Amino acid sequence: MRRLIGALAGVVAITVTVGTSIQAAPxxxxxxxxxxxxxxxxxxxxxxxxxxxxxxxxxxxxxxxxxxxxxxxxxxxxxxxxxxxxxxxxxxxxxxxxxxxxxxxxxxxxxxxxxxxxxxxxxxxxxxxxxxxxxxxxxxxxxxxxxxxxxxxxxxxxxxxxxxxxxxxxxxxxxxxxxxxxxxxxxxxxxxxxxxxxxxxxxxxxxxxxxxxxxxxxxxxxxxxxxLSSLQRQYAVAGVDLDLTSPTVGTLVTGTTGVINGLDGSVEALAGNAGVLSSLTTGISGLVNTVLTTAGLGLGSVTINNLAVNIDLTQVNGLLDDTISDNAGIVSIDLLTGQISIDLDGLLGAAYGTSGINGLPANTQLLINDDIINALTAATTEALVNWVDDLESEIRDALESLTLSAQVVVNVLQGAGPPAASVTLSIPEVSLQGLIDGDPVVTTSVSLAGGASCTVLTLVLCTALNTVGTLLAPTISASLGAALDAALFTSATNVLATTRAALLALTDPVITLVANATRGLFGEDSLLSLTANAQNSxxxxxxxxxxxxxxxxxxxxxxxxxxxxxxxxxxxxxxxxxxxxxxxxxxxxxxxx
Incomplete structure (x- = not known):
């Protein structure tokens, strides 16, 4: 029992503790x-x-x-x-x-x-x-x-x-x-x-x-x-999420849809792609130049006609209404509703070195400062890049699985004049991998300029053209497949890389929006202020x-x-x-x- 008469002097500290399910120090x-x-x-x-x-x-x-x-x-x-x-x-x-x-x-x-x-x-x-x-x-x-x-x-x-x-x-x-x-x-x-x-x-x-x-x-x-020795105050918060809704997300999805829908046209445009034609011409030249030179002929132009492409983009389009997130789950974006959710627990907990927003000192203002904005921007970027990675993977699968048919026309020169004849090689519908492997049965046809027919006078020319057709038939599909594969996947301006770049460019406005909105709501000079563990002294x-x-x-x-x-x-x-x-x-x- 303690008693004191007169003035009080602080000598003993007694603290009363109430049981709690969280481990929070006073x-x-x-x-x-x-x-x-x-x-x-x-x-x-x-x-x-x-x-x-x-x-x-x-x-x-x-x-x-x-x-x-x-x-x-x-x-x-x-x-x-x-x-x-x-x-x-x-x-x-x-x-x-x-x-x-x-x-x-x-x-x-x-x-x-x-x-x-x-x-x-x-x-x-x-x-x-x-x-x-x-x-x-x-x-x-x-x-x-x-x-x-x-x-x-x-x-x-x-x-x-x-x-x-x-x-x-x-x-x-x-x-x-x-x-x-x-x-x-x-x-x-x-x-x-x-x-x-x-x-x-x-x-x-x-x-x-x-x-x-x-x-x-x-x-x-x-x-x-x-x-202080006799007062204890505790708090706990089981999660705080900041939800933002913006038409910017809808613009992202609309733009992405446009890029995906344009893939058909991008592939079909390869028929006139200089890189494809150059690669194809190089391959053909190595095979037929000796035959043509012996007959006094030269290799003219190579064209691709009647290119028909079938691409199944179902799996790609299936990613347009996903909810995407970064690896840590700080930012999630519902592409269907346009809602962006930010886990403030995870975001601020990492900044303060605590478990979420629990365990903070009294009157901690949950200020969205530059360091936190940088972490938020990194999380938002990761969420969107993860999505673009998924899109790219599905687009790659769709391109690798596409089927196509085409005609490759080799124009032959006789002297310095216009093309004297042409060899047309028809490739039936085949998958890209089948084209690369040289699987399809290619049919050939020979046409002389002006619709002339093969006679004794044109025997040398017709023999040379038939030889060219015989040489090209087994290899033309593989040559075209290799050229298209490079244009789709490996060249500096390949379709997959340019498509990815276009998709990434569409994400920039969303990243900017998240940073600006969060800073505007809870940053310096913001509209609102959020304080954890609010106490009076x-x-x-x-x-x-x-x-x-x-x-x-x-x-x-x-x-x-x-x-x-x-x-x-x-x-x-x-x-x-x-x-x-x-x-x-x-x-x-x-x-x-």
Whole structure:
């Protein structure tokens, strides 16, 4: 048993710890504490049955102000508060709405009725999961006459312990709320989101289960003269996703569709491709020049006629309505709806070196700065490049599986005049690989200039032409196949490479949009601000940034503590009074009676 008569001197630190399912150290160490160490003259007994204290605590799922609605005053808003003073324990809302748990502890779990009524009040600014498992949300207080008190809310148990973690198990982790940022920006700032941030049609913040817990031993704080040694505040957030919707994604898909649809034309255009003709001419020349020279003939032009191509692009087009993502799952893009989802847990957790956005110091502003934008840009780029890789793979398969038929016409010169004759080699429909392998049966025909026929006078010419046809028939398909294969896959300007380059160029506007939209919403000089582990300081004299909560501080004359709050997340509209607190718990003020 400890007693002190007269002035108090801080000599012993006693910390009360509430059980929790997350491993979070007390966050109050980030405060610079100016301790107070005096009290009214008297006897203070912190032992069992010792000096009685007035204690207070509360827990509220939503607080603050939004679109002119004071959420702290909404009777429908789920929450609980308690005070234990000379008159006994008073709980708001009183039992039976709040459940007595014994030992001055009470809980007020979220109900369907409260949720429905609350949703009507909030309108289209904040959407609550009306079909969610309501067992995840609870509000809890415990107010004891020995000076100990606890306030908790959100995903907390009937002992006030936090029950949520950064990665909830199961396919459908609990969702606390969806904040409609477009409507909040319009309501708070009077700005249209698409005007404020070019290319952004809509934005929302999907917040997973949230929780906070505050505990205080007021008697120990008075005895030691230190609030910090007797105050503990914790929070947890099971995921935060920023969802962006933009027509830029639709433009990407439309442009990609155009590139894919143009593949037929690109392949057919190879009939006049200089590289293909040059490669084909080179191959033919090596075979027929000796025969033609012996007959006094020369090799003229080579043309490809009646090229017919059949490409099956079904698998390629099947990728146009996918949801794509980077390897770490930071950014996902729904190509069908145009929605871009950013996992802020993963993005910011890597930047802060924490597990998601849990375990951060008090009042950490989740600022989208240059370093985070660079990481986000890398993730967005990776997601889109992964998609282009998939498209390229399917396009390669389609090109390798294409079938075609054609006629190769070899024009023969006699002297310096016009072509004297031609040899036409007809290639039946065959796959590209079959063409390369020389599989098809090629038929040949000989035509003399002017429609002349083979006679004794043209015997030498006709014999030479027939020899040319005989030489080319077994190899012309392989020569054409090799030339087309190079034009499709290996030359400097091949179809596959130019198609990939065109697809990558289409992704640039999406990458720019994601960076600009995220910076515009939560960056420096942004529209909104998001703070994790929002706390007011144990000592109002400290200059730490803190929420705009009007709460009394410690009073050395009476030995009372201040009121100490913690919210899992706090959203503000910059330059306005809009402040939305998610899962806010508090303890105090407490004082000897």
């Amino acid at each position: 966050t109050d160490a980030s405060w610079l504490d100016a301790e107070w160490d005096s009290a009214a003259v008297g006897t203070l007994d912190c032992g069992p049955g010792g000096s009685p204290f007035t204690t207070r605590a509360s827990g509220k799922l939503l607080g603050g102000s939004l679109a002119g609605i004071n959420l702290d005053d909404l009777a429908e808003l789920d929450g609980i508060s308690g005070v234990n003073d000379e008159s006994g324990v008073a709980i708001t809302p009183p039992p039976p709405q709040s459940n007595s748990l014994g030992d001055n502890a009470y809980a007020n779990p979220l109900t369907v009725t409260a949720l429905d009524t609350l949703q009507v009040s909030l309108g289209d600014l904040l959407l609550l999961p009306l079909n969610a498992d309501l067992g995840v949300d609870n509000s809890y207080v415990r107010v004891n006459a020995d000076g100990t008190s606890t306030g908790a809310t959100g995903a907390v148990s009937n002992s006030g312990a936090i029950q949520t973690t950064a990665s909830q198990p199961g396919p459908n982790p609990p969702t606390f709320a969806t904040l409609q940022l477009k409507n909040i920006v319009q309501s708070a700032l009077g700005q249209d989101l698409s005007t404020a941030i070019a290319g952004l049609a809509d934005a929302s913040l999907e917040v997973g289960a949230v929780a906070s817990n505050a505990t205080l031993d007021a008697c120990a704080a008075t005895w030691t003269g230190s609030i 144990p000592d109002p004299a400290n200059g730490n940034p803190e929420p705009a909560w009007s709460v009394p501080g410690p009073d050395p004359a009476t030995g009372s503590t201040g009121q100490y709050d913690v919210a899992a997340l706090r959203l503000t509209a910059v330059g306005t009074t809009v402040q939305l607190d998610l899962a806010r718990s508090s303890v105090g003020t407490s004082a000897p009676r």
